[in-house]
Amino acid sequence: xxxxxxxxxxxxxxxxxxxxxxxxxxxxxxxxxxxxxxxxxxxxxxxxxxxxxxxxxxxxxxxxxxxxxxxxxxxxxxxxxxxxxxxxxxxxxxxxxxxxxxxxxxxxxxxxxxxxxxxxxxxxxxxxxxxxxxxxxxxxxxxxxxxxxxxxxxxxxxxxxxxxxxxxxxxxxxxxxxxxxxxxxxxxxxxxxxxxxxxxxxxxxxxxxxxx
Numbered sequence: 001x002x003x004x005x006x007x008x009x010x011x012x013x014x015x016x017x018x019x020x021x022x023x024x025x026x027x028x029x030x031x032x033x034x035x036x037x038x039x040x041x042x043x044x045x046x047x048x049x050x051x052x053x054x055x056x057x058x059x060x061x062x063x064x065x066x067x068x069x070x071x072x073x074x075x076x077x078x079x080x081x082x083x084x085x086x087x088x089x090x091x092x093x094x095x096x097x098x099x100x101x102x103x104x105x106x107x108x109x110x111x112x113x114x115x116x117x118x119x120x121x122x123x124x125x126x127x128x129x130x131x132x133x134x135x136x137x138x139x140x141x142x143x144x145x146x147x148x149x150x151x152x153x154x155x156x157x158x159x160x161x162x163x164x165x166x167x168x169x170x171x172x173x174x175x176x177x178x179x180x181x182x183x184x185x186x187x188x189x190x191x192x193x194x195x196x197x198x199x200x201x202x203x204x205x206x207x208x209x210x211x212x
Contacts, residue, residue, distance in 0.1 A: 003036035006114035010107055014087045020103035022088035028055035029088055032111060034081030040182060041117040043108065043127040045157065046086035046096050057082045062159040069158060069171065073178035081115055083108065085127050096126060118185040120150060121178070124157030142174035144181050151185040153178070
């Protein structure tokens with residue numbers, strides 16, 4: 001199956017999922033969206049009020065700010081794939097529970113496998129915890145690391161700046177560096193994909209032929 005077909009299958013599975021209690025209170029599942037050949041994948045935490053009603057990720061106020069941040073990085077929403085750790089909205093936007101995260105993890109892992117993005121940007125502490133367990137977002141935001149051959153960039157959730165304006169400049173600064181991180185990942189990918197020239201065989205030994 002192509003990446004597009006795999007992503008569609010995952011989305012269909014998300015929409016019929018009853019693996020945790022969240023499907024009982026949510027209006028719509030929010031699988032995620034973006035081109036199947038996206039080089040960059042953004043992973044947020046969970047759908048909110050507007051996402052729950054539209055079935056799309058990051059369409060509320062935080063989503064509008066995310067689009068502004070993408071513009072700072074020279075990107076458009078249509079360039080990237082956007083998903084969440086949790087695919088159904090938790091009641092009253094509460095934090096997702098560990099069992100809910102575990103129930104949804106298969107979908108996220110399948111999306112990552114289908115996309116195989118060069119760069120994954122985690123937005124907020126719950127998506128960060130997948131690759132940086134025990135870390136604090138306030139300490140490592142904007143500091144990418146290579147993990148399992150992929151560049152993972154932890155960033156603060158756009159909603160943080162809406163609730164605490166002092167974080168806005170930090171988030172904007174991190175996004176301005178995103179082109180640099182993408183270039184690093186592209187360079188590493190190109191290097192690893194470059195064919196290795198075969199070693200030149202040693203010159204055959206020249207032997208003196210006998211006249212007799």
